[in-house]
Amino acid sequence: MPSSSPSLPQELIIEIMNRLDSHSILQMALTCRCFYAIFQSTPIRYVYELGMNSLQDAGSGMPTDELLVLLRDRQKAWATLEWKSLTTVKVPPSRENFKRSAGVLARLDRDELLSSIYHLPPNLAPGSGRSDGILWRVNSASIFTAARSRRTKSIPTQLRPASLTHLLSSQPRILLVDNVLALCVENIDLIRLWNWTTDLLLFDSFNHVLRDYQRDLRSFEFLRRDAFIVTSETESGQILVYRFSPTTPGIPVHVASFGLPPTAPSFSPGVYLRLGQFQPRSTPGMLFTHLPESRVLCFVLAYPYRMYSLYVCNSTFLMYVDNSGAGASGVQDVPWEVWGEKESRFMEGDFANASCLDAHGSRVIYGFSDKSRIEVLDFSSIQPCFASPIGRQYGSSNPTIVSYKEVFIQDVVTRLPYWVVSRAMEEESFNRNYMIMIDEEHIIALDTSDIRVYSF
Numbered sequence: 001m002p003s004s005s006p007s008l009p010q011e012l013i014i015e016i017m018n019r020l021d022s023h024s025i026l027q028m029a030l031t032c033r034c035f036y037a038i039f040q041s042t043p044i045r046y047v048y049e050l051g052m053n054s055l056q057d058a059g060s061g062m063p064t065d066e067l068l069v070l071l072r073d074r075q076k077a078w079a080t081l082e083w084k085s086l087t088t089v090k091v092p093p094s095r096e097n098f099k100r101s102a103g104v105l106a107r108l109d110r111d112e113l114l115s116s117i118y119h120l121p122p123n124l125a126p127g128s129g130r131s132d133g134i135l136w137r138v139n140s141a142s143i144f145t146a147a148r149s150r151r152t153k154s155i156p157t158q159l160r161p162a163s164l165t166h167l168l169s170s171q172p173r174i175l176l177v178d179n180v181l182a183l184c185v186e187n188i189d190l191i192r193l194w195n196w197t198t199d200l201l202l203f204d205s206f207n208h209v210l211r212d213y214q215r216d217l218r219s220f221e222f223l224r225r226d227a228f229i230v231t232s233e234t235e236s237g238q239i240l241v242y243r244f245s246p247t248t249p250g251i252p253v254h255v256a257s258f259g260l261p262p263t264a265p266s267f268s269p270g271v272y273l274r275l276g277q278f279q280p281r282s283t284p285g286m287l288f289t290h291l292p293e294s295r296v297l298c299f300v301l302a303y304p305y306r307m308y309s310l311y312v313c314n315s316t317f318l319m320y321v322d323n324s325g326a327g328a329s330g331v332q333d334v335p336w337e338v339w340g341e342k343e344s345r346f347m348e349g350d351f352a353n354a355s356c357l358d359a360h361g362s363r364v365i366y367g368f369s370d371k372s373r374i375e376v377l378d379f380s381s382i383q384p385c386f387a388s389p390i391g392r393q394y395g396s397s398n399p400t401i402v403s404y405k406e407v408f409i410q411d412v413v414t415r416l417p418y419w420v421v422s423r424a425m426e427e428e429s430f431n432r433n434y435m436i437m438i439d440e441e442h443i444i445a446l447d448t449s450d451i452r453v454y455s456f
Helices: 010-018 022-029 034-041 042-052 064-080 140-148 164-167 314-325 336-343
Strands: 055-057 086-090 096-102 104-108 114-119 136-139 172-177 182-184 192-194 198-203 217-224 227-232 239-243 253-259 270-275 287-288 297-304 304-311 332-334 344-348 357-360 363-367 374-377 390-394 401-402 413-414 418-424 437-438 442-446 450-455
Touching: 010 022, 010 034, 010 042, 022 034, 022 042, 034 042, 042 055, 042 064, 064 418, 086 140, 172 217, 182 217, 217 270, 217 314, 227 270, 227 314, 239 314, 253 314, 297 357, 297 363, 304 314, 336 344, 336 413, 344 401, 344 413, 357 437, 363 437
Parallel strands: 253 332
Antiparallel strands: 055 287, 086 450, 096 104, 104 114, 114 136, 172 182, 182 192, 192 198, 217 227, 227 239, 239 253, 270 297, 297 304, 304 344, 357 363, 363 374, 374 418, 390 418, 401 413, 437 442, 442 450
16 A cells, blocks of 8 residues: 655655646655645645646746646636737738748738838736836837847758749748758658858758658648657548757757558648747746647648648657657658548538738637637647637547548548637627737737737
């Protein structure tokens, strides 16, 4: 019979629990009364509940008891979609695009050049000395003026495409993770990786191994600083996982090839990564930030006359990256039958309006085309029934079944747990050209003349 009073010092037990994931903390707590009493303490409960919500502390320095109260309040608000405030900011009518990253909205003109920036202040604790829900507009000209007085780095010649005309006609993307910059052209016939702090060109796909796949590649995205994925339309579609050194030039190591649902011979899909862009560190001022491994990636699979969405957690791919770094050799061929059912959710979807779909961390938001309501899907570990009377949970015992409909060889069954909550929106909230975005603390709705920020 287990002892109720372990001989280990309490400080050591707390240190051990602090180093475990949430599921392991709970298992340890259930082994004896002493461990359970420590589990109920505020510091351990805070660590446990952060992990169950796929979050981590952002380093605010606030007392743990205050952070735990704020965490529970924030998560309850998300579980019921009960935002604390709504701020509307009128903007000059325009067809310019918006991009969101790290607490700011950047407005781009038709040439993808920065025209204005709107700062989204974080929702700090009451009494923090600032008003919630205020958008600060920054004139981009002042940023460029200030930048001229600072030391900057220009992109080295070897990173630039050989043909500028080719680049401008091919929708280039630039992605940045810490000190690694990627330049890629979609549909991908160019990937170049550059360490901008050391001026090293780490990889050029034009001269190396990826050229064997180039005709079939579609999307590129970082998994983290030392790993990336690309999608391929080979056979029934694949997700290719690569590991590389962020400090030393070399050819990326092809770690694994994840197969997609097997299709009939005439139904090869287009495979595109639409959501889940990597944010390497927390937005300044935020209390909590999502764990990198919990980030949900959304793939759009386009077949003739039908479109589907595939949701996968970052940790599924990173497990193979870590195993490769630990000594596993060779490319792991991972057919859909091995990973798809347990590690993903595969759903039918209407993506006619791509701007009505966005993701951040473990959450995905979808705005319906009739503008009547929004829906948030959360792939974190928390049980929504504890906090939300309106949330619907889909665990492994509630699979999503997509009928084969002559596209697939058989029905596609997936069981990745998630929960979903929806809310009706005011009729005047959006016009037909609206965009919708999500981050740690906000839902942002944008149309041609205003920005609406729903703050949690």
